Structures are given as structure tokens and as C-alpha cells.
Amino acid sequence: MRSYAAQRAALAIVQLAVLSVLVFVLTALLPGDAADMRFTETLTPEQVVRLREQLGLDQPALERFMHWFGNVLTGDLGTSLISGGPVLEIVKASVGATLVLTVATLIVVVPLAVALGILMGTRENGRLDRIITSITLALSAIPDFVIAVVLVALFSLKLGWLPATWVGGSLLASPVLLVLPVAVLLGRTVCLLSRQVRAGTINALHAEYVVQARRLGVPRRRLLLRHVLPNAAVPGVQELARTGDTLLGGVLVVEAIFAIPGFATALVDGVETRDVPVVQGLTLVLAVVALLINLGADLVCNRLVPRTELLR
């Protein structure tokens, strides 16, 4: 198990290096650089040229990359080309809101999805299963922004129960700000996750060892918790890791609609203003998080059902 983790970690470092090269190349391919982005008819072309020199953007791309890379190895993410502040600060400032949003969503999603999944799985093809299946499938087909617009229109603008945006709000003062964004993020994730738990439950219920256990008269409750759930959870945990992607896509939409100053917003801003160090810094953090989650998921599965190690 330890060598498994070490292997995975080594692979992760290679992945990170490749990724940072890719991100740098891709941002370099976009038209214009950070100096050009200031060219809005307030700065003259001469001012832009001087600015480009000052930002070091007149240096060859390879040189800029090596400089950045060297800094990263020493733990320095560099300086924003736009605000002039440290990238680390921008990352920290933007990660907070997204983290709160994601964690809050997961806290609701996981128990809800597991409960729904087991409920559906134990009543395979029954009426309840069919009803929940139809609802979750229908929900997962609706794009996040549609759900968001409908929820805002109904609960904020019409009924006035919940705040429509984070504009001017503070999460500490009014946690109620989280309700609508989390509700939007919930939709698709619960659907996908509960489907996986359902499938896992059904598989486990049909497995010979469960059938055997049932024959031996193991009580239903104990059967579900001890024998079915760990096996049913494996596809669920893997799906949960994959949920990261779904969530991030959703977070971007949710952050835009609710004006949440989070990670996705910062990333879009960074790309838009060609603030390469910020884009690099944010992607690196994102990549590390994604790698850790996947690694964690694999280790958890490994633990839950050790035989999966053989399959890897």
C-alpha cells in the first residue's frame, strides 16, 4: 500500500510538470499579452510598450517560463502581471469562497446521494426506484444556469426569501448566502452520485456472498451496513472523485451568476487579462487538488475493498 502511494505521488509530480508546460504554451498561444490587455484607449501605444518592458514580457517565452518554473520550485508562485501583487495572495483570496461552496455542497450531497442510492438499489425497479430515477435523471439533464435562474427568480425575486447574489454580502454575517448556490450545485451531483450508489447496491445485493449471507439468516440491517454498503460505496467514491470536474464546471456558472469571488472567477479573469502567472498558479493548485482527491479516492477504495488493488 505504501509503495502504491509513492508510485502515485511520483506520477503526480510528472503530471504537474507537464501540465504547467501545457498551460504556459496554451496561454502564450492566446492573442495578445498582459500589456496588450491594458490597451483600452486610456494607455497610449508608447505607454504599452514601456509597460511590456517593465513586466518582462519582451523576453523570450522560454526564458519567462524557466524563470517562473525556477521560482515555483522554491515555492514562489510569482507576481501578478495585472495587480502587481503576489500570486499566492490571489490564490488564497479566491480559494476560500470556492472551498466553502464545495465543502458545503459535499456535506449535503454525500449523505443525500448515499441514502437515495441505497433506497433505490434495495427497491430495484420498484415504484419508488422508478420515481426517484425519473426525477434525478430529469434534473441532471437541466444545465446549471437554468436551475440557477429559476431558483433566483422564484426564491429571491418573487418570494424574497433568499439573497439573489453575494454582492455586498459576507458569508460570516449571513450564511444564508450559501443556500441557493449550493442548491444549484447539488442538482447534478446528487443525481450522478446516487445513480452510482444505486448500481453498486444492486450489484452487491446480487453478489453470491450476499445471497449466501441472506440464506444464513443475517439480519437485513446488518446485511446492508456490513456487507452491501462497503461494496456499493466503491463506484460511489470513484464517482465522488470525478464529481470534482462536474462541480468545477458548475462552480464557474454559480460564481458568475451569484457574483461569488471564487476560484473559477479568478481563473477566467486571469485568462482574460493574460495574467499568465496567476493562471499558472491557479491551475497548479487546482491540479494538486485534483490529484490529491483522486489519490485519496483510490486509497479509500483500496481500503474499503482490498481486492480492487489487484485490478489496478
Place this chain on the structure above:
Amino acid sequence: MSDALNRRGFLGLAGGLGLAAMTGCGSGGSTGSAAEPTAGGRLRAVFAGGGAKEVLDPHLQSLFVDIARHKAIYEKLVELGPDLKPLPRLAEKWEPDAQAATWRFTLRDATFHDGKKLTSEDVLYSLARIADPNTPERVAQSSLAALDLKRCKAIDKKTVELVLTAPNAEFPALLAGIGTQIVRDGFKDPTKPVGTGAFRFVSFEAGRSLVANRYDDYWDGAAKIEELQILSADAEARANALQGGQAEYANEMTATFARTAEAGKSVKIVAAKGSTTQAFVMKVDQPPFDNPDVRMAFKLLADRQRLVDVVLAGRGAVGNDLFGKGFQYYPKDLPQRERNVEEAKALLKKAGLLNKEVEIFTSDATAGFVEAATLFAEQVGEAGVKLKVTTGSAQTYAKDLLTKGAIGSHRSGAMPIPQYVTDRLLSKSPFNVTHWRRPTFDAAFAAAQVQTDEAARAAKYGELQKTLRDQGGILAWGHPDFLVAVSAKVQGVQAVPPNTLDSGRFDKVWLA
């Protein structure tokens, strides 16, 4: 995300139209003056955000949200009125010498938030800070390049003498430009802003919010509201925040929003009529537009009313191929250009352009650009010229327009007409989008600009604008309204073009 893209471009563009604009304001002139002003309360105003780009440093600003924040805390010597005419602010009055090359400004009795009195030294320090070549991103650098800083001096504590390298009767207007705020002598740390404005700084988070409190000793009378929050959000979130009660003021709203909002009772629209300019720009040094007949033909082919109705959803005025309708120095007596397909056809035939293809370069850098180009292509098509619409990158459009395509889309915001000419229509202009380079025009403009008699100056500017309208490359088809939305309880918001004194100004606003 298209709104996120838009928030960038508008500023340089930021534009407006004044008096004519204000007359037709309907529901949204000044928002009610019947009610007696009440003091106190908190006002939350939402503007298009700029993320990490947002700054507290008043000399770096370039977004409306920055401008509003800086306006709350800092002030300029001069501001622009609704017709873009200079108004005294921190400078109580000014006087040029006979050549308009040396100007004496008398300062007002104002104090900074830390209690220190405003003096000539603060003014000289601020101007030097703006001009510092080591910080090329200070936006007023080019407009204030006319200052001969070494020869500028303090006459006494309240009088400062500013010397120009070349005479310029429009100098006060330059002091009202973007990024010309007066900071304290020795001001180094923009994160601790100390100004003379109506509000004192409390806190700031780039891309999110500024909180400021009323400054009781403000020279122009303390603000009515107690606390001001200036917040950043995209169009959708601005609309939701205003309608959901999380904000009382929303800047730069769309015509679509205005239509829905006006149906209800909770939101009022304050429309500065025709405050900005939308145009097609033809490069006068590139075929086919190097031929004046072709330029005229294109001007005759534009169905301006239809462009305004479709692209601006009717919220705007038709253009007459000139910038600055309603502003000081705008030649009001020129006849409105009307569509004339037959005459255009004759001109195009003479130029040999019938049945040829021309490419128009645009992008969705600004709302309506692509729609306007597409609609105009149809209108030009009626005369037998095919106009092919090419869409470029939104983020680099301001730069690309200078180098790409023979005809393109252009938008400009409120600025004094002489400044527009200086920036865009002289041989050395940095943003000369029509490549209009005429030494005789430059000379005539320079001669007009040193004319100290205002009426004589206005007459000369008028002639120059007539030349531009008939021979130049700007096909100004429309002047969009500038739309602000406020909650029903907000009073005192003025319908003025952006970049003028009363736009994004909150010390005269109150909550009923």
C-alpha cells in the same frame, strides 16, 4: 461571459452626451426632487467588476468601478459638466495668460481626511506622480504630457502656476480627464487612501467591494448617506442584486433590463440620453476608403434609425457622423444625414466598387458591434456592395482595430470634443482609428486650440467638425443611452454621461 469582456472596453470609450441628452429623459431625469432629502443610511452601488485589475490607486484607474471608488475618496481640480464643459472643483477658479500657455489655479479651502489643508504642494506632487515615467500605466500621462513640470510652481499655499510646453485653451478639460486626482504631498501607499472627497476610506477588496464612510468636514457639504459601498458584479448579478434588494444602484444596465425593470415598481431607470457614440470607422488611407466618394457612399447607405431601433433596442439617438452630440462645441446646425441609396449607388459606380466585396472587421468587444456590422452589411448590400463581416478577438480589439481591416466598429464614451480630436484625429494621435492624417487639419486644430476667445474657438472647431463629417472616415450612426438603474427609494441620481462630475457620484444622493 460576454459581459465580463465588455466591462473592459467601455472606459476609454466611455462616453456621453450632455444637455440634449438630458432633456428627453422622461422617467429618468434626476430621480425626483420633490421629496425632502433625508440623512443617513447605507447605499450599495454595483458596477461592472474588473477582478484583480481593480485598483485603489487613483492614477491607475481605467474602469467605471474604479472611477466611482476614486471619486468617493479623491477629487480633481476640475470636473466635467453634463455637456462636458469644465467645472471648478478643487480649483475654485483659473486664469490663463494671453497665450493660454501659463495657467494660474486658485485652490479651494478643502481638507484631506487626516485634517491637513489642501495646498499647492499637493497639486504639484500629484501631477509629478502622474507623469512619473517609471510607472507607464498611469493613465493621464499622455493627456498631461503638455505640462512642463519643471516650470510649474507654487505661487503661494492656495495658488499654483502650471506651465504648458505648448499653448492650449482646453487645458482645464485635460485636468478633468481620467486619472488626474489630487493626492496628498508624499502619497506613497495607495492601500491607505487619503483624499479630500466626500467619503473616507474604510476597506477595499479588489474585484469585490469598497466601503467608505461620510466625511463630515467635506467642503461641498457632507454627504447625506452615512455609508457607501461600491461593489463589483457582472450584468446578471447586478440586475439580481438590485431587484433582490442587495443593492440600491446598478451602473451600466442593458436595454433589455430597462424594459423589464420599467414594468415593475421597485426599480427606476435613469437614462442619460445618447451619452455614448457607436460608429463604423473607415480608414482613409486604405482602399477602397481612400476614395472620398466611397466614404460618402457608405455614409449615405447607413439606415441610422433602423440601426438604433434594432441594435440599441431604440434606446439611443441617431448619429450625424460626428462624435459628441450635445457636448460643448458640437455644431448643432448641421443637417441630419439621411439615407440615399440612389446617390450612394452613383458614387459607388463612379468609384468602380459595385459588385465588389469589402471586409468589415468587428468583434463582440462591445455589446452591439457584431449586430450593427451585420445589419449594416445588409444596408450596404442594397447598393450592390458585399460587406463581409469578420469577427476578431474581443480582448485585443482596441489594439487590432488600429492595424486590421479597412472598416471596423468603434465606440466612444464621453469626453470633451477637443480631447476626442486630439486622441483620434490628428496625425500623431495614439488612437487614430480612421488613419485621418491631414497636416492642414492638424494646423487648423492647433490654431483653434490656442484661441482664448471661447466663441471664436467654438466657431473654428465647428468648421473642423464639418470637414470631418463630410470627408472623414467616421460613420457615427448612433448615440446609445447610458442606463443606470436605482431602487425606488434612491433619490438624487442624475442622468448624466459617464465620466462627468455627477456620474457615479454619491454625496448628493439620499435614501427616501
